[in-house]
Amino acid sequence: MPLDLDTLDALRRQHPAWRLLQADSVALVASFLNRAFVQPNQRVMRQSDLAEALEDTLYTIREQRGANAYPKSALEYLNDWAGNDRAWLRKFYPPGTDEPHFDLTPATERALAWLESLTQRAFVGTESRLLTLFDLLRQMQQGSETDVEARVQELERRRDAIEAEIDRARSGDLMLLGDTALKERFVQFTTLARELLADFREVEHNFRGLDRRVRERIALWDGSKGQLLHDILGERDLIADSDQGRSFRAFWDFLMSRARQDELSGLLDHVLQLPPVADLTPDPRLKRVHYDWLEAGEHAQRTVALLSQQLRRFLDDQAYLENRRIMDILRGIEAGALAVRTQPPQGDFLRIDEIAPAIELPMERPLHAPPIKLALESATIRVGDEDLDADALYTQFTVDRTVLAQHVRRALQQHSQVTLPDLLLQRPLQQGLAELVAYLSLAAEPGHALIDDTQEDTIDWTARDGHHKQARLPRVIFSRS
Numbered sequence: 508m509p510l511d512l513d514t515l516d517a518l519r520r521q522h523p524a525w526r527l528l529q530a531d532s533v534a535l536v537a538s539f540l541n542r543a544f545v546q547p548n549q550r551v552m553r554q555s556d557l558a559e560a561l562e563d564t565l566y567t568i569r570e571q572r573g574a575n576a577y578p579k580s581a582l583e584y585l586n587d588w589a590g591n592d593r594a595w596l597r598k599f600y601p602p603g604t605d606e607p608h609f610d611l612t613p614a615t616e617r618a619l620a621w622l623e624s625l626t627q628r629a630f631v632g633t634e635s636r637l638l639t640l641f642d643l644l645r646q647m648q649q650g651s652e653t654d655v656e657a658r659v660q661e662l663e664r665r666r667d668a669i670e671a672e673i674d675r676a677r678s679g680d681l682m683l684l685g686d687t688a689l690k691e692r693f694v695q696f697t698t699l700a701r702e703l704l705a706d707f708r709e710v711e712h713n714f715r716g717l718d719r720r721v722r723e724r725i726a727l728w729d730g731s732k733g734q735l736l737h738d739i740l741g742e743r744d745l746i747a748d749s750d751q752g753r754s755f756r757a758f759w760d761f762l763m764s765r766a767r768q769d770e771l772s773g774l775l776d777h778v779l780q781l782p783p784v785a786d787l788t789p790d791p792r793l794k795r796v797h798y799d800w801l802e803a804g805e806h807a808q809r810t811v812a813l814l815s816q817q818l819r820r821f822l823d824d825q826a827y828l829e830n831r832r833i834m835d836i837l838r839g840i841e842a843g844a845l846a847v848r849t850q851p852p853q854g855d856f857l858r859i860d861e862i863a864p865a866i867e868l869p870m871e872r873p874l875h876a877p878p879i880k881l882a883l884e885s886a887t888i889r890v891g892d893e894d895l896d897a898d899a900l901y902t903q904f905t906v907d908r909t910v911l912a913q914h915v916r917r918a919l920q921q922h923s924q925v926t927l928p929d930l931l932l933q934r935p936l937q938q939g940l941a942e943l944v945a946y947l948s949l950a951a952e953p954g955h956a957l958i959d960d961t962q963e964d965t966i967d968w969t970a971r972d973g974h975h976k977q978a979r980l981p982r983v984i985f986s987r988s
Contacts, residue, residue: 523594524618535577536588536595539564541619544611548792548799554598554607558582585609613709620702686783693784700796764959765926765984805923906938906945915949915985924986928964936968943968943978949985956985 519525527533543549543560561581569576577584589598595615598607652658675682684692761767775794778784792799914934918925927946936942943966950956962982970976 523612523614524621526593527595527615527618528622530593532577535564535568537619537622540595540611540615541623545616545619548802550802551601551608551610554582554585554609557609558585561585611708613712616708689781689783690787693778693787693789697789697793700793760957764957764961765924765982766959766962904938904941906941908945908949911942911945912949919985919987924984926964927983927985928966930985931966931968936966939968939970939976940978947980947983950983956983958983 519529527536530536539561543552543557558581561584565577565581565584579587585596586598587593589596589609594612597610597612599610600606601608649658649661652661672682775796779789779794915925915930918930918933927950930946950958959982963979964982966978966980968976
């Protein structure tokens, strides 16, 4: 975006972040919203809780600066901050409740991040960021290389470098990062982790903007319903197939892996115990920052699902209004017919032409087909084998998928996700391979489970004949939809 005079003047008048920085009460707004939402990674707060926290803050300020400091009540301030002329908070009513809830807008979070960047930093690192830039360029160059020979040469070079490093390590020559390098990389990690949490609000904001545009199009649409649905579904797919949508889906799939979560937990525990990092007194919440990412991602997923459900109800309401209009027209026709029942008009009362021409082409007529005479053969019925074993007819059984689905739901009430081996520990296989296939069919349904091909699990059970059976399959992770 060019930073010319007209663009900056429009941003100064219209952008909520700029209006926040120009406000006289920017110190109160920024400090309170940062403490209430950003620091604890709070996505949504009820009006009663947020007003109580603001009332405590105002009481402390008035004790220090006098009773006339910020004279309005907490609820008045919250409504002012959520108004259209400021838009620093988003006020909404979640389904099933009549109490308003508040959330930060992406513009406010961006302004808070910029204000935080104005403070003097005790440590400014440049080496790690330069290495990150080089690594990004190297990834783009290697990921777009189509020459097989060039790619093989690069892989061989990296292999030789790794083997040389292994030889040096075996000889005792370990290349360790110094205290400054460790601090620099940890500061950069902290910055990127907080920026990633802020990105989720922007993703939710984009989805809500899409939903708002779709509702406006439905309200002003005067064409066919089929074309309207085609445009709506196409725009819904557009946000999912965009660069932002694909990046969010790849992030979610990567973080949903149980192995990745365990790896992140182990790395964070190790890094936070390093003496140079401990000297920086890091925020204790960093130890579970990946769980904050998961929580923020789940909130974005729930927002998208809720918007889809609300859009469906909106379309149903539109269909109801159209059907009601049709019924009003029909009742008007019936009332008119009853009014002229005793005195019908002379001549033709109503004439309806054929709705379509009747066209019969000679070449479209079917040709005569003589009937085929069936040749019947009489065969002698022979007596069957009396010693036939009929036990196989009585050993048939069916697997009740409803019972298995209830077992999965009960397990997910206690955990956000559960693997297939964990489910079988609570309720072992009772019908062998058929029941295992039924679990896999449940996992294959959209939105019910994630199948991780990089991990493998072994399932054991005892067959009806007493033999021990074993199956190896990719890891199946059931999660809350």
